[in-house]
Amino acid sequence: MENRKKVAFYTLGCKLNFSETSTIARSFEDEGFDRVDFEEVADMYVINTCSVTENADKQFKQVVKKAMKLNDKAFVAAVGCYAQLKPEELAAVDGVDLVLGATEKFKITDYINDLSKNDFGEVHSCEIADADFYVGSYSIGDRTRAFLKVQDGCDYKCTYCTIPLARGISRSDELNNVLKNAYEISQQNIKEIVLTGVNIGDYGKGEFGNKKHEHTFLELVQELDKVKGIERLRISSIEPNLLKNETIEFVSKSRTFVPHFHIPLQSGSNDILKLMKRRYQREIYTERVNKIREVMPHACIGVDVIVGFPGETDEHFLETYRYLNEMDISYLHVFKYSERDNTEAADMDGVVPENVRVKRSKMMRGLSVKKRRAFYESQLGSTRTVLFESENKEGYIHGFTENYVKVKTPWNPELVNTLHEINLTTIDTDGSVRMEFVAVKV
Structure with missing residues (x-):
């Protein structure tokens, strides 16, 4: 047993990445590896990368450095979104041996031979159009909560976003497979499942670019609500145009779905929403929040917002700030806009100076603290x-x-x-x- 190799994992980014890291880790265990914490000495380190913000790019280099400090002879592999978008850049980072793109990451054990280090990082990437198949995943972390992937990719063309380039078209897991995975999770004494995906409200599109929805998101939640052994189900981020009133109504009466919604807004200005090519205007957002409050007054509502997008004037920013200040929401996730290669927004006029982006981000974060406090106060005594x-x-x-x-x-x-x-x-x-x-x- 002493000859068993040790592998450690590090995940950057979202819940979806965590679910996929966990699935990749189980494939290593099937191949006879022992999984250890990233802080431990291992024979191999796998880093699941993110490309949503500039920070994730910088973090990658720091994580590689950390792995090399623990064991400078360890084999280092990079997978995930950044690995798909900029494989050569990752391969050039000192210490990196293998970079796998979107179609290859789940076959990582096929690329592992003797774990001897390479002089240069070896790249196996694909055209993102080839990422037209679906691989189901779920994560099991600290025993209290699991992330269950139900959907991948995105057909939206938001002007700031690289995710369609990194993950491909929208496609979903089969309903029976989601239910099977949910049941497997429930058998491991896990009390809560969080549904994840890139655009989970678009659930139901099949493989190979089939745009027909086999099932709707509402049907998915209705069926999951029947799975025995699950105490709690939580919906992660869902687009306001895809969160239908029927789903909100169902959650309000559900056995297992909890009263918590995370709904990206990105901007409270319709002018900026148009520049972002979002598929709704703020009036739809207002309707969704009002509907949730009508049937679940005690629900938690989280909001994503981007500040400093090209063309966002002080007036646009204050319009968003005032809108959110007046809305009955519970907290904000604030993103300071950062230019991403190969996105429309990177070439737009009206670039907002960095110091202005920082100031706006600080103001929004302050508003989030205020909103969370007010929400918590409203719950005291309950x-x-x-x-x-x-x-x-x-x-x-x-x-x-x-x-x-x-x-x-x-x-x-x-x-x-x-x-x-x-x-x-x-x-x-x-x-x-x-x-x-x-x-x-x-």
Whole structure:
């Protein structure tokens, strides 16, 4: 057994990447590798890359450096979005031995021979049009939550986004396979599943560019709600034009789907939404938020917003700021616009100076803190269900309620991965909510 090779993984980017890393890791275990933490000495390091922001590019180099520090003889492979978009650039990073594009990443073990280092990074990439097949994935991390991939790729042509270039056309897993994966996850004492994809509201498109929807997103959630053994299902980011009222209604009465929506807005200005080639105007966004509030007043609503997009004047920015300030939303994910190669936006006029982008980002982040605080305050005195996580943070255990309020209580290892009914009492200085137990639920 001492001859077994050790492999470690590092994931940059989104929940979808985490689900795929986990699936790739299981393929290594099937080939006789032992998986270890990235902080440990390993024979091979696999880095799943992201291309959404400039930071992810820089982070990649830092992660490679970290791996080389742990073992300068280790074999280093790069997969993922950045590996598809700029394979030669990654291959040139000192220490990188193998770079695999979108169609090759799930076959990584086929490319592993003796793990001896290469003088130059070897590249196996593809034309993104070849990425027309679907590989199902799910991640199992800290036992409390799993990410289940249901869809990949995107047919939208947003002017700032590289994801269609990195992941190809929109395609989905078969419904029966999603249900099978969900059932497998439920058998491993995991209490919560988060649905992920690039554009999950577009769920149902088949393989090979088949644009016909075999099933709708609504049918997917209706069927998942019936899977025995799952306590909680959470929808990750979903486009406002694809989040239908029927889905919102269904979630409000669902057995397992929780009242938490993350809906990208990107800008509160219709002028900027047009420049971004988004498929809705802000009036649709307002309708969706109002519908959620009507049937689930206690729901958590998260928002993605990009600041500093080309052509965004001070007026446009303030229009977005005021819009979000008035909206009954719960928190923001703020992205400072960064130019990406081969996107329309990179060649647009009206470039916003970097210092202005930074200032706008800071203002939006401040608004997010205010919104989260107001949402948490609105929940004080209510009874919710919390799922506790596995980390001991300075003597406290944390967890999230069904509507995504972060709570804390003194550390008790017996609480890990258990669901409890609680009362939300006060907001602590770190922004999380203190609680008292009502009853054990599960």
